């Protein structure tokens with residue numbers, strides 16, 4: 001099904017410009033294939049991707065504003081005309097032939113909203129190196145490849161039913177309309193990843209609104225999947241078609257990418273990544289600078305792909321002692337919780353602040369994360385560097 005004639009190289013990807021072309025401290029190139037403005041105050045740009053700066057979330061609302069939400073693009077944001085866009089369902093798992101829905105059809109179906117985080121499976125990747133001394137490859141996210149939005153759309157289950165999905169169907173393959181992804185000269189085709197039917201029928205949304213407005217182009221306009229709790233790659237943007245199959249399906253995003261590879265993992269990698277682990281982040285610059293001898297109200301957020309966060313604790317002595325943070329929100333089961341922690345550093349010097357969370361299923365953050373060559377799933381307690389002045 002994949003055409004091999006187009007490539008991801010559209011000349012706008014700064015990751016492909018000559019090494020050294022960008023000097024440290026210089027503003028990032030204007031067009032990493034992302035349409036919205038990426039002021040350095042709000043984002044760190046990595047190639048075709050933009051990472052939210054946690055200090056920009058300081059004191060912000062529960063929902064990540066659209067203009068602050070991280071962007072993970074394999075290639076570049078396409079501009080799609082909703083008037084001619086179609087969502088096509090096809091494959092031998094349908095009782096009839098292919099079915100195409102228009103934007104208007106989708107808007108006319110019963111709508112639901114869900115407040116959920118989307119988080120890249122590689123969020124925290126740079127910490128395998130910085131904190132665990134392990135070498136991994138991939139986009140060097142710190143902790144800003146996550147955001148929470150209120151998504152509105154139609155349940156994928158509704159669309160599958162209207163398309164005539166039969167009992168034979170065992171696998172789905174949602175696919176984006178962005179350009180083919182070319183990795184080290186190999187064309188992997190358009191971004192697509194198998195989605196188990198059980199998850200699709202449970203809580204997956206075909207979303208057309210983010211935080212009360214039509215999806216911005218960078219986040220999947222006119223429609224994207226939202227797969228709550230799962231690695232962000234499942235939440236296919238610019239959704240164009242879904243294959244409904246009577247046989248299991250695979251793609252490079254389920255066989256090679258988004259699996260744990262390396263020592264300690266099965267040959268060929270662990271199972272395709274699904275739920276995200278438990279994480280916490282301070283709404284502070286990296287490193288943070290704070291004055292000694294006065295009280296600071298530290299703020300942060302914690303989240304888990306397994307369920308509500310019920311406990312967050314903070315340590316300023318390398319994890320010897322922990323004190324509970326105050327949780328500030330009614331916890332959305334698929335979102336995050338904001339917390340505060342009053343803290344008075346006694347003397348000038350360098351130290352690390354640690355935050356750790358536990359969720360309602362009993363899942364907690366480990367002291368170290370399970371290393372894997374592609375650097376997925378960093379869920380360890382993060383040591384946030386602080387300079388006390």
Ligand SMILES: Nc1nc2c(c(=O)[nH]1)N[C@H]1C(S)=C(S)[C@@H](COP(=O)(O)O)O[C@H]1N2
Pocket residue numbers: 069070071072073074075118119120121175176177178191218219220231232233234235236237238
């Ligand atoms: N079509 C398409 N869908 C995609 C991607 C992509 O590059 N193309 N990136 C995926 C990945 S890896 C992540 S983490 C999320 C990021 O969603 P966001 O850019 O809206 O934050 O989108 C997913 N959906």
Ligand SMILES: [Mo]
Pocket residue numbers: 072119120121122231232233
């Ligand atoms: Mo991702």
